[in-house]
Amino acid sequence: MRAGAELAISEINEDPCSLAKLVPVVIDPGGITASYVTAAQKLLCEKKITHIFGCYTSSSRKEVLPFFEKHDGLLWYPSHYEGFETSENIVYTGAAPNQHILPLSKHLLEHHGNRGWFVGSNYVWAWENNRILRERLMEVGGVVVGERYFPVGETDMMALAQQIVSDRPDFVFTTLIGKSGYAFFRALREAANAAGIDQPNDMPVASCSLSEAELPAIGSAASGHLSSSVYFSTINSPENNQFVSEWNRRFGDLGHACADAEATYNAVHLLSQAVTKAGSEGFTAVRDAVKSAQFNAPQGLVTVNPDNLHCAMRSRIGRSKSDGTFEILHSEAQPVQPDPYLVWSNSAKQPELRGNHLRVVR
């Protein structure tokens, strides 16, 4: 995320047409939830900073939000997340659930089948994505063959892998994060090979978070996994080709460009645009100016939805390759409007609160 921001900051500062000049102040809370509050307080109160980029996890975002409300700060949140939130103090440039898990469930049902095995890290990102996918499977008569959660950081995955191989689901859906995920990809591939199963084709692992940044950590089992994302480094467009070559020149040692870097890059550009339009860097002025703002991002046109401050973006499904990038299997033809509460994307029957006194007796 930081590298993506730095790339955008230098572009903006070097651009003679841009009125905004950005001076970054960096704090690294090191992934420790409590440290995010201290960091946010320091940036908002002591340094009097209005625009802050970051927070990968939902728990860190929820922790800092009250301080942004209190001090009129704007959090630019560049990560995909599980939705069910909107705030006047947050601009969300990552994908909402209707832009990641719904397209993935459609892809899995169309190409792989309706028997899924769910494995995840034990927190809200996993629970909520699994709930959404489970409901989709139920609607079409599918089955959740198995479901298991592990503490964040758990890496003993062999027993689980063997269980999954013996259950032979049509696909595996993972919401494991960090090294738990890497260990799982390796263990499943190993167990599948031992059983003579072509795992990538017959029992693919799908996720809504796997990115280029993580593939090297998986090692030899990194290829053949499905990921739902609004950005892959292999998108072929002039904007992305330029972004990727700049990225490789400056941050190539970090690996390939990925969705989180791109979303942060987009967020910084949207800030610069909004400040230029508003003629001010103040909270209310920028927040209002960013509504309906558009940016020709590496992933394509990104538009900030004026109602919920999430972005309209194109969903994509990619399959990881051994060279550490993704082959793009499917791209939505048009940007998908963000629907953080899944109000409009839900095909389930709507509630009738009045006059439904009859029930089916089973």
Next chain:
Amino acid sequence: MKRSIIQNFRGLHGLVVHPDDANRHALVSTLGKLGLTVTAKCAADPSELRNCDLMFIDADEGMEAMPEAQGHMTALESVPCIALIGNEAPSRLARVVRRGCASHILKPIRNSGVYAAVLLAVNGHELRQENAREIEVLRKRLSGRRVVTQAVVAIMKLHGLDQDAAYELLRADAMNRRLPIDQIARERMFAGSP
């Protein structure tokens, strides 16, 4: 079977009764994001209470001036009600309790908390309605017990049967005709020949 909860509120009509201020603005805007259509008023009349699926009422001011229609409605006719609470004084909160509010939102109202309050109110209300229907059924059955006992005693006398056989006669009749047993008992008693 565990019933799934109601989690999407698209198309429901919400009535917000609250002075026109930042709280109301934040509430109405968040409800819009949740897909509800909203009417916002400073005061409401009874007809409006009947034309909404869900209502949000100010617990601080004017709750006593609200039409009492809701109070006269049975639990089955009422709609879920969410209290908008600024002042936590017991006298204010007593009104929230008496009105049977199914959930609440604390002021100052922000986006966070609105979805949870709507979800809890709608699902809690469903449960209450289900309980109310169940109570209604049980109450009817209970009031029928006396006439069933009368009919059993009458059948025992008339046919010289014991208590179990007399009851069985009634029950078989009710089963055959697919009617509640108290209705069969009532018919026999009024027909004069049990």
